[in-house]
Each structure stands twice: as C-alpha cells, then as structure tokens.
Amino acid sequence: MLRNLSLTSRLTIFFTLVAAAVVLGLGWLCMVSADRHFLDLDRMALEDKRQLIEDILANSNSAEDARWRLGESLSHHHGLLVSIKNSSGQTLYKSEEFKFLEKPISSDHGKDDHALQTLKSGGSEFHAIQFQTVAKYRQEDTLTASVAIDAAHHQEFLEELQRSLAVYALFATLISGLLGWIAAHQGMAPLRAMRSRAAVVTGQQLEERMPVEAVPIEMADLAKELNQMLDRLESDFRRLSEFSSDLAHELRTPISNLLTQTQVTLSTKRDAFTYRDILASNAEELQRLGRMVSDMLFLAKTERGVDLPNKEIFSAAQEILALCEFYEAVAEEKHISLSAHGDGCIHGDRLMFRRAVSNLLSNALRHTPQGGEVKVIVTDSGTSTEVVVQNTGTEIDPRVLPRLFDRFYRADPARSHPDSDGAGLGLAITKAIVEAHGGIAEVTSQQGKTSFILKFPHL
Numbered sequence: 001m002l003r004n005l006s007l008t009s010r011l012t013i014f015f016t017l018v019a020a021a022v023v024l025g026l027g028w029l030c031m032v033s034a035d036r037h038f039l040d041l042d043r044m045a046l047e048d049k050r051q052l053i054e055d056i057l058a059n060s061n062s063a064e065d066a067r068w069r070l071g072e073s074l075s076h077h078h079g080l081l082v083s084i085k086n087s088s089g090q091t092l093y094k095s096e097e098f099k100f101l102e103k104p105i106s107s108d109h110g111k112d113d114h115a116l117q118t119l120k121s122g123g124s125e126f127h128a129i130q131f132q133t134v135a136k137y138r139q140e141d142t143l144t145a146s147v148a149i150d151a152a153h154h155q156e157f158l159e160e161l162q163r164s165l166a167v168y169a170l171f172a173t174l175i176s177g178l179l180g181w182i183a184a185h186q187g188m189a190p191l192r193a194m195r196s197r198a199a200v201v202t203g204q205q206l207e208e209r210m211p212v213e214a215v216p217i218e219m220a221d222l223a224k225e226l227n228q229m230l231d232r233l234e235s236d237f238r239r240l241s242e243f244s245s246d247l248a249h250e251l252r253t254p255i256s257n258l259l260t261q262t263q264v265t266l267s268t269k270r271d272a273f274t275y276r277d278i279l280a281s282n283a284e285e286l287q288r289l290g291r292m293v294s295d296m297l298f299l300a301k302t303e304r305g306v307d308l309p310n311k312e313i314f315s316a317a318q319e320i321l322a323l324c325e326f327y328e329a330v331a332e333e334k335h336i337s338l339s340a341h342g343d344g345c346i347h348g349d350r351l352m353f354r355r356a357v358s359n360l361l362s363n364a365l366r367h368t369p370q371g372g373e374v375k376v377i378v379t380d381s382g383t384s385t386e387v388v389v390q391n392t393g394t395e396i397d398p399r400v401l402p403r404l405f406d407r408f409y410r411a412d413p414a415r416s417h418p419d420s421d422g423a424g425l426g427l428a429i430t431k432a433i434v435e436a437h438g439g440i441a442e443v444t445s446q447q448g449k450t451s452f453i454l455k456f457p458h459l
Helices: 007-058 063-074 152-187 189-199 217-267 272-303 316-333 350-367 426-436
Strands: 080-085 091-094 107-109 116-121 124-135 138-150 311-315 337-341 345-349 373-380 384-392 440-446 449-457
Touching: 007 063, 007 080, 007 116, 007 124, 007 138, 007 152, 063 080, 063 091, 124 152, 152 189, 189 217, 217 272, 272 426, 311 316, 311 350, 316 337, 316 345, 316 350, 316 373, 316 384, 345 350, 345 449, 350 373, 350 384, 350 426, 350 449, 426 440, 426 449
Parallel strands: 337 373
Antiparallel strands: 080 091, 080 138, 107 116, 116 124, 124 138, 311 345, 373 384, 384 449, 440 449
C-alpha cells in the first residue's frame, strides 16, 4: 500500500509520525517529572511532620500531655492522617479518618528507612511513611508512628495535565502533519517543474532543458544528468534526421537513373544488343545500391555496440603488405609510390582491420595526383598500435576535417571525383571499425600531406 503513495504523501506521513513521537515523548516526560515532583513535595511534608511528632514526644511529660500536644499541632492540617501506637499495640494518638493502618503497602518510592508508601482507602490515595520513636515520659517503650497525607489534589492535577497534554498532542500532531505536507509539497516543486519540462520534449522539440540553477543541491545532479541525456538524444536525433535525408538523396539518384533508363528503353522496340547493354548498366547501379545498403547495415550494427566477430592477435604489417600488393596495380597505373613501414600487433578482428585500412588506401589513391606518394606507417607504443595512411596532394580545408568521417559526406569539389562509385560511407565505416576495437580515428592535413590516423589499443 505504501508503494502506491506519492513521495509527498510518504514524507507527510513520516513528518506526522515523527511529530507525534516527539510530542508524546515530551508529554510522557512532563507527566513523569510532575509525578516525581509531587512525590518529593509529599516526602518533604511527611518528613517535616515526622520531626514535629518526634519533638512533641521528646518534650511530653505524660501520655495525656503528648496526646494533647499532638492534637493541637496536627488536627488543623487538612488531609494529614497520623497514627501512633506503643509496642503493645495500644493507640497513643490517631486521626479520626485514619482507617487503613493495617492495610498492606501498595508501592514504595525510595529505599531509605522512611520509604514513601502509597496506600489506598476507598477511592482515595495517600502517601505515607512509618517510623519508630520514643517518648520522654517512657524511654523504654518504642512507639510506632504512621503519617499519611492525602494525594487527591496531586492526582487531580496530574489527570488534568494528562488531558491537556492529550489534546495538545492531538492538535500538535495534526498541525505538524499539515505543515509537513506543505513543506513536502513545496519541496517537490522542483521535481514538478522538471516533470513539466520533460513533458514538452518531443521529436520536434528537443531543446528543452532542466532548470539546474533553480533546483536544490540534492536535485542538481539529477537535473545535470537529465540535461546531458537530452543533449545526447538531441545529437543522435539530429544525426538520424541528417542520415535519413542523406540516405534519401543518395538512393534517389540511382533509382531515378534506373527508372528513366528503363522507361526510355521500353518506349520503343530495340535490338538484343541494346537490351543487353542497358541491363548491364542497370546491374551496375543495382550493385552500387547493394553495397550502399550493406554498408548502412554494417554501420547500424557497429553503432549498437556489436562485438568483434573473431578476436585475435595478429601482425598489422602482414595485413597491410597484402593490401599494398592488392592496390599495387592501381598505384602503378597512376604512377604513385605505395609503401609500408613499421609493424605492430593488433588485438581484434583481422577482416574488419583489413576493411578499415583498405578504405583509407582506396581513398588515398583516389585523391593522390600522378607522381604522388602514399605511405602506411605502423607504430607500436606498447599500449596501442597506431596506423597512419598518408598521401601527398592538395590540403583539405581545416573546416572540412571534422566532417570527413560523417556519413555520405564528400569533401569540397576540388577533391571530388565523379568517376568514383563510392557513396561517402567508407570513412564512416573506418571510424566505426576503429571504435568497435575501442580506438579512435583522426585526420590531419598540412604541408601538402593528408594523414588518416587509426589508434588500436592493446586489450
């Protein structure tokens, strides 16, 4: 049941229970202190009467003198009851109301020789002490005195105090509960404000942020984390929107070419050779579409944190030399010098590594002018292996460098090549492969050289 209550209700119940416990505890403390105070007052009064009785007996010359003196001194004290007997049980003096001398003691208060006792008589309660003394006129006889005082007025005061404290505790608890609800409701106001702002966040409105400065310190960390989450969502949503737009643009051109070419072909009757030529052209466009779709599926998998299919430790130089041998014919055709230097171990997937470096080599050979140079430099630092694919040629605008690894992005027209069948996904795939290995991909372009740097950590 408590699980279904709101946080404000839970805090209100907690405040109410705490307030009730505190008020009831203070009430109990007041009752105990008042009771002890009245006991001390009664004990002091009874001790005073004990001394008075002892003085009277010490100065009495006979039993009649003692009885007369005791009557004169004690009879006018309201609520005071006295009984004095000798060792043989004969009564020397007794108040008229004293009717419970032989009754057992109900309770004791104190551990001295004159312990304060609580005696009951009908509906009344008395505090009493007993002590032994001797009279002047008969030193050899021991007298037993019982002195009691009516505690009714004290009990009435305690009962009235108890009723007053009960009423006060009830109202104090209710008021504390109300104030607790107000405090909890006001304290939860920042959360309600955060909820209101979160409610307006949609796919079209992602710029809303939590009010970090306007919330208490305890909620500031939560607000910051929510803002960071919204920043990530906004960034991912923007990238997704851009990707969808770029994808539609990239797919529209080949599909439009296929549709136009097919419609033109079907408009008139043609010979078999023309049909074969058109089908071959359509097959090339379809292959390009197939590669684009395959690359997009690969990028989608890597962004979801795909595990490396076949983890192993292998030599980077061995794979790079095999790739250089594959691209050697292209390099010779363009009179480009292609070389590899250094070695290091790679902890990861061999085929994915080859694909990443192959994308860089293909890109470097495409953008290197005739007579240029392409180098692959491998450096092992002990904690990571760095692979640098460097080519000579026109420098890339520094404003363009941060976007080179974006999907479907192509550099400025000065570096574009219409004869390329690429879709602008090669560098994005390379970056995704390196990040899947826990590494980073960077690019620099200065002094007539462009370098793509791949860092693979040793896991």
